[in-house]
Amino acid sequence: MENLMTYLRLALIFSACLVYGDTLDKTKLNVVFITLDDLSYESLGVNGCKVPEISPHMDRIAKSGMRFEGFHVQASNCIPSRALMMTGLYQQHNKIFSLGKAGAGNQVIRNTIPTAFRDAGYHTGIMGKNSHHNPFDPYTGFDMEYEGYGSTKYPDKVYEKTKAAIANSAKLKQPLFFNLNIYDPHVGWYGWSRISGTHKETENHPSRIFTPDEIPYPSWFPPLAENAKTGRTKRGTKDIHLMEEVTAYYNTVKRADDSIGQMLRAFDEAGITDKTVFVLISDHGAELPGGKTTLYNEGTHSPLFVSWPGVTKAGSIHDSEVIGSIDLLPTFYDMLNLPIPAELDGRSFLPMILGQQIPSWRPFVYIQQNDRNKARAIQTKDGFLYIINAWHDGETKFGSVSTGTLSWSLFKAAQQSPENDPLATAWINKLEFRTPHELYDIKNDPSCFKNLVNDPAYKDKLSEIRKTMIQEASISGDDIALAALRNPESAEARTETVKAIDASKASRMSDPNYARRAHYDPLDGKLVLDNTLFEGESGIWNSSAPGLSLSKTGGSKELGPGAIKFSGQEGQSLRFETKQSFDATTFKSIEFAFTLTPPQAPKAKKAKGKKNTKDKLAARNERRKQNPMPQGSVSIEYHDGTQWHSFTKGNLNKFLNEQKLQFPAPNAGFSKATKFAISIKSSNSGILYLDGMRLAADVNWESISAPARQVLKAGESLDLITDLSDYSEVELSYNFISDKSASQLLLESYKDGKWQVINNHDYRDVLQADKKYAAFAKISSSETPVLKLRLRNSASSPVRINALSVQKRPSF
Numbered sequence: 001m002e003n004l005m006t007y008l009r010l011a012l013i014f015s016a017c018l019v020y021g022d023t024l025d026k027t028k029l030n031v032v033f034i035t036l037d038d039l040s041y042e043s044l045g046v047n048g049c050k051v052p053e054i055s056p057h058m059d060r061i062a063k064s065g066m067r068f069e070g071f072h073v074q075a076s077n078c079i080p081s082r083a084l085m086m087t088g089l090y091q092q093h094n095k096i097f098s099l100g101k102a103g104a105g106n107q108v109i110r111n112t113i114p115t116a117f118r119d120a121g122y123h124t125g126i127m128g129k130n131s132h133h134n135p136f137d138p139y140t141g142f143d144m145e146y147e148g149y150g151s152t153k154y155p156d157k158v159y160e161k162t163k164a165a166i167a168n169s170a171k172l173k174q175p176l177f178f179n180l181n182i183y184d185p186h187v188g189w190y191g192w193s194r195i196s197g198t199h200k201e202t203e204n205h206p207s208r209i210f211t212p213d214e215i216p217y218p219s220w221f222p223p224l225a226e227n228a229k230t231g232r233t234k235r236g237t238k239d240i241h242l243m244e245e246v247t248a249y250y251n252t253v254k255r256a257d258d259s260i261g262q263m264l265r266a267f268d269e270a271g272i273t274d275k276t277v278f279v280l281i282s283d284h285g286a287e288l289p290g291g292k293t294t295l296y297n298e299g300t301h302s303p304l305f306v307s308w309p310g311v312t313k314a315g316s317i318h319d320s321e322v323i324g325s326i327d328l329l330p331t332f333y334d335m336l337n338l339p340i341p342a343e344l345d346g347r348s349f350l351p352m353i354l355g356q357q358i359p360s361w362r363p364f365v366y367i368q369q370n371d372r373n374k375a376r377a378i379q380t381k382d383g384f385l386y387i388i389n390a391w392h393d394g395e396t397k398f399g400s401v402s403t404g405t406l407s408w409s410l411f412k413a414a415q416q417s418p419e420n421d422p423l424a425t426a427w428i429n430k431l432e433f434r435t436p437h438e439l440y441d442i443k444n445d446p447s448c449f450k451n452l453v454n455d456p457a458y459k460d461k462l463s464e465i466r467k468t469m470i471q472e473a474s475i476s477g478d479d480i481a482l483a484a485l486r487n488p489e490s491a492e493a494r495t496e497t498v499k500a501i502d503a504s505k506a507s508r509m510s511d512p513n514y515a516r517r518a519h520y521d522p523l524d525g526k527l528v529l530d531n532t533l534f535e536g537e538s539g540i541w542n543s544s545a546p547g548l549s550l551s552k553t554g555g556s557k558e559l560g561p562g563a564i565k566f567s568g569q570e571g572q573s574l575r576f577e578t579k580q581s582f583d584a585t586t587f588k589s590i591e592f593a594f595t596l597t598p599p600q601a602p603k604a605k606k607a608k609g610k611k612n613t614k615d616k617l618a619a620r621n622e623r624r625k626q627n628p629m630p631q632g633s634v635s636i637e638y639h640d641g642t643q644w645h646s647f648t649k650g651n652l653n654k655f656l657n658e659q660k661l662q663f664p665a666p667n668a669g670f671s672k673a674t675k676f677a678i679s680i681k682s683s684n685s686g687i688l689y690l691d692g693m694r695l696a697a698d699v700n701w702e703s704i705s706a707p708a709r710q711v712l713k714a715g716e717s718l719d720l721i722t723d724l725s726d727y728s729e730v731e732l733s734y735n736f737i738s739d740k741s742a743s744q745l746l747l748e749s750y751k752d753g754k755w756q757v758i759n760n761h762d763y764r765d766v767l768q769a770d771k772k773y774a775a776f777a778k779i780s781s782s783e784t785p786v787l788k789l790r791l792r793n794s795a796s797s798p799v800r801i802n803a804l805s806v807q808k809r810p811s812f
């Protein structure tokens with residue numbers, strides 16, 4: 001407690017020291033928050049990468065501001081890492097344990113990076129990886145999604161959409177907060193297929209294509225005998241060199257940099273680069289063995305660049321402290337000069353950005369892995385990494401996307417061959433099974449080759465680090481990890497932790513008040529019955545059909561998550577059917593959205609010369625035989641309580657790739673007990689991948705009478721409704737005329753004896769309808785049996801409210 005008081009006192013002194021002219025509330029600079037996906041720290045030029053011209057644009061951001069050398073993300077796979085950074089909360093508080101969103105239940109976390117900027121009057125936009133980035137449903141904070149998943153693998157699109165975001169913020173007269181989530185260098189590597197290895201791309205080339213001789217061997221790979229560096233991908237037909245795979249990764253880093261270049265071009269052309277703060281990070285390390293999904297240094301060490309015109313000194317480096325991704329949100333609040341919400345686990349490092357020291361700064365970063373291979377780690381300021389592998393039992397093998405790489409299979413082959421390399425063997429054994437705990441001297445061994453946990457010379461250091469780790473787990477409420485942290489060498493203690501982590505997620509999922517259930521999506525207003533991402537078991541679908549590998553552990557290891565396997569049995573049907581029936585009488589329509597993809601089926605290409613055509617066709621047919629695309633039909637259906645009806649059916653080819661299929665209710669309406677299903681029939685063998693399933697309904701709103709046109713003077717409020725029960729959600733839509741910013745018009749509810757600003761209201765149609773605002777208020781009637789709402793003008797000038805309408809939607 002004394003430490004905390006010291007920290008608070010110092011925090012006060014430091015905030016008093018700030019030059020307030022520099023904070024964003026005064027200067028209204030734009031902010032671009034860039035995340036790279038699976039980018040290794042060591043693949044940037046500014047970080048010492050020797051690949052020529054690998055990252056000029058990312059380097060430009062780094063060199064124009066401050067680089068933080070001691071930055072770590074606090075989870076090593078996509079969604080948990082992004083959830084931590086977006087919420088400033090550890091996993092026990094944000095509840096995002098894995099790629100599946102189910103464990104997060106129905107919670108809405110109010111304070112996130114975009115809500116901080118929206119509260120400060122910014123226009124908040126996002127491009128790319130939105131569903132991965134912000135797993136909360138309904139999510140809050142973004143006014144506008146500029147483009148969805150995958151779009152940021154196209155630099156031209158990044159340019160076009162950045163321009164649109166800049167134009168919109170100008171039109172709205174609001175500074176811009178633009179969250180650009182670059183999908184590269186996540187797999188989908190340029191010129192590379194996991195299945196067949198190197199191949200020629202026909203489009204979307206990086207601005208420079210590297211050859212393996214230009215590429216460095218990853219520093220965290222142990223040396224491997226030269227003759228062990230070639231082998232075949234899973235279904236490859238010829239030997240491929242390990243460095244071809246690494247080259248494909250680097251070519252994709254280059255394309256990520258091209259995208260960032262296009263974003264910068266849009267700012268340069270608008271002449272506002274010097275009025276914009278750029279913050280850049282990666283969500284974790286590269287998807288290669290020893291990187292992503294591990295808590296080794298490569299897994300969590302990330303670049304962090306902050307380029308803040310007029311504040312950060314060009315080319316400055318901060319390397320004295322370690323900083324975690326939970327510290328980003330509090331820092332953004334501080335940069336905006338907004339109070340930092342008390343519940344956040346992270347702390348603001350704004351003084352460091354201003355070139356100051358924070359004497360009481362936490363000398364470590366605590367890292368969590370609650371997904372498949374449950375573990376905890378800590379990186380310390382004095383350069384040590386300590387990992388506790390709760391999952392280690394000597395038998396369980398490490399399960400990760402990186403085990404599907406060519407590199408992994410080459411190390412595995414080296415391990416099994418008689419002339420193997422002892423270093424490579426030890427390394428792959430360690431990766432595959434781990435040990436109960438590991439200690440590394442990161443300053444001298446950043447590749448984590450030498451485990452010092454049993455070295456007597458580090459006994460005192462180890463005990464000091466362990467004490468810190470247990471303390472952080474206790475203080476932050478990470479109780480589920482404590483057994484293994486206190487006693488890592490005990491198999492029982494490790495099992496206790498694994499079980500506690502699983503039980504924590506399971507108890508939330510089975511709690512009817514918490515479990516994921518239908519909810520209204522603030523972006524499109526639809527009632528979402530399910531929004532499944534790789535998680536057939538935890539969604540609403542009955543996924544017991546044979547061949548389905550959407551298992552709760554994230555899919556079959558052989559085929560990967562979301563795989564559907566057809567055996568070739570005559571007329572085999574795989575059926576996703578909702579487990580429960582819905583009272584769908586209020587549904588106006590139902591929408592099925594999903595993505596169905598074959599496993600990178602080779603496209604038929606026009607042969608240039610006649611000479612090779614025959615060979616090419618033969619090779620293609622060979623590949624197709626190895627990876628056949630199932631032929632068959634799809635039917636999308638509903639059950640009216642008596643029998644199944646088909647909305648549509650047709651050839652399977654018609655339903656490939658991204659689908660958004662909307663069907664109106666039948667003339668007599670849906671029944672009180674409606675089920676929905678997708679059925680896929682095929683009589684040949686093959687594999688398909690299903691992802692991004694969303695089932696959503698349009699529901700009728702019921703109108704409630706509302707007062708006519710009102711002018712609200714400064715400070716005045718308008719009472720809207722009282723004594724309304726049995727609602728789940730109320731929508732207010734209105735437009736208004738005011739000299740001042742609309743953000744001063746507050747929607748409040750009366751609760752616990754006082755007026756409170758409603759947490760999760762959202763604006764939509766801001767840009768499309770030009771100042772038409774719709775505010776959603778979702779308040780459960782059990783919480784507040786008497787609803788009182790008001791609109792309050794807290795601006796200093798009158799606001800005229802037009803076309804006020806108030807509607808309610810049924811509880812669900």
Ligand SMILES: [Ca+2]
Pocket residue numbers: 037038077078186283284
């Ligand atoms: Ca990622």
